[in-house]
Amino acid sequence: MACEADYVEDPAIKKPDVPEHVQDAIRTLIEWSGDDPAREGLLDTPKRVGRAWLEYCQGYKEDPAIHLSRVFEEVGGYDEIVLLKDIPFQSHCEHHMAPITGKAAIAYLPRDKVVGISKLARVLHGFARRLQIQERLTAEVANCIWDNLEPEGVAVVIEAQHGCMTGRGVRTPGVSMVTSKLCGCFLDDERSRKEVLSLMGYG
Numbered sequence: 336m337a338c339e340a341d342y343v344e345d346p347a348i349k350k351p352d353v354p355e356h357v358q359d360a361i362r363t364l365i366e367w368s369g370d371d372p373a374r375e376g377l378l379d380t381p382k383r384v385g386r387a388w389l390e391y392c393q394g395y396k397e398d399p400a401i402h403l404s405r406v407f408e409e410v411g412g413y414d415e416i417v418l419l420k421d422i423p424f425q426s427h428c429e430h431h432m433a434p435i436t437g438k439a440a441i442a443y444l445p446r447d448k449v450v451g452i453s454k455l456a457r458v459l460h461g462f463a464r465r466l467q468i469q470e471r472l473t474a475e476v477a478n479c480i481w482d483n484l485e486p487e488g489v490a491v492v493i494e495a496q497h498g499c500m501t502g503r504g505v506r507t508p509g510v511s512m513v514t515s516k517l518c519g520c521f522l523d524d525e526r527s528r529k530e531v532l533s534l535m536g537y538g
């Protein structure tokens with residue numbers, strides 16, 4: 336699935352060092368998997384995997400709320416739901432460190448603060464690029480928007496596939512997990528809830 340592309344590898348920028356103890360851990364994992372970490376094709380793998388995990392878990396280095404600090408208060412009289420849907424994301428499950436890939440729909444009904452629309456996706460990625468369970472990811476995105484934009488309502492629906500269910504374990508491909516977190520009017524008012532879920536395509 337296509338994913339957000341704000342990690343741009345610049346060949347002029349030195350790649351981060353991967354400490355020896357991290358590389359050792361990856362060599363141990365290769366051995367545990369049944370291969371030989373000393374064979375040629377695997378010699379640089381510990382460094383690559385170390386860097387890859389820095390990137391998968393980049394979210395630990397940021398507070399996603401920072402993306403909601405630039406708000407617009409002049410919205411030209413618009414007072415309806417703002418929805419960003421089909422936002423692709425990647426995360427990793429905290430149980431198996433296997434990929435979680437999916438899409439999110441994020442909506443809010445502004446009170447007096449509106450943000451640039453890309454910022455909703457940035458908040459999602461900030462929480463997704465960590466070791467997660469889908470329920471917590473969903474709640475963290477919704478709560479961050481609720482606390483920082485103080486809107487009338489927030490709704491987040493996430494639909495994702497879990498690598499730990501497809502490539503191992505129960506080995507059941509094609510299933511999606513769906514989670515939602517509703518706050519404010521989307522939780523309390525049935526008409527608002529129906530409207531937002533229908534705009535998201537879940538109506």
Ligand SMILES: Nc1nc2c(ncn2[C@@H]2O[C@H](COP(=O)(O)OP(=O)(O)OP(=O)(O)O)[C@@H](O)[C@H]2O)c(=O)[nH]1
Nearest residue numbers: 428429430431467468469470497499500503504505
């Ligand atoms: N609720 C929830 N469960 C998840 C998520 N990601 C993975 N899991 C589940 O976490 C559970 C961990 O179960 P355990 O019995 O401790 O681990 P396991 O023996 O590897 O389980 P199996 O995957 O069934 O083989 C599994 O049922 C996974 O499907 C998530 O985001 N939310």
Ligand SMILES: [Zn+2]
Nearest residue numbers: 428430431499
């Ligand atoms: Zn898992």
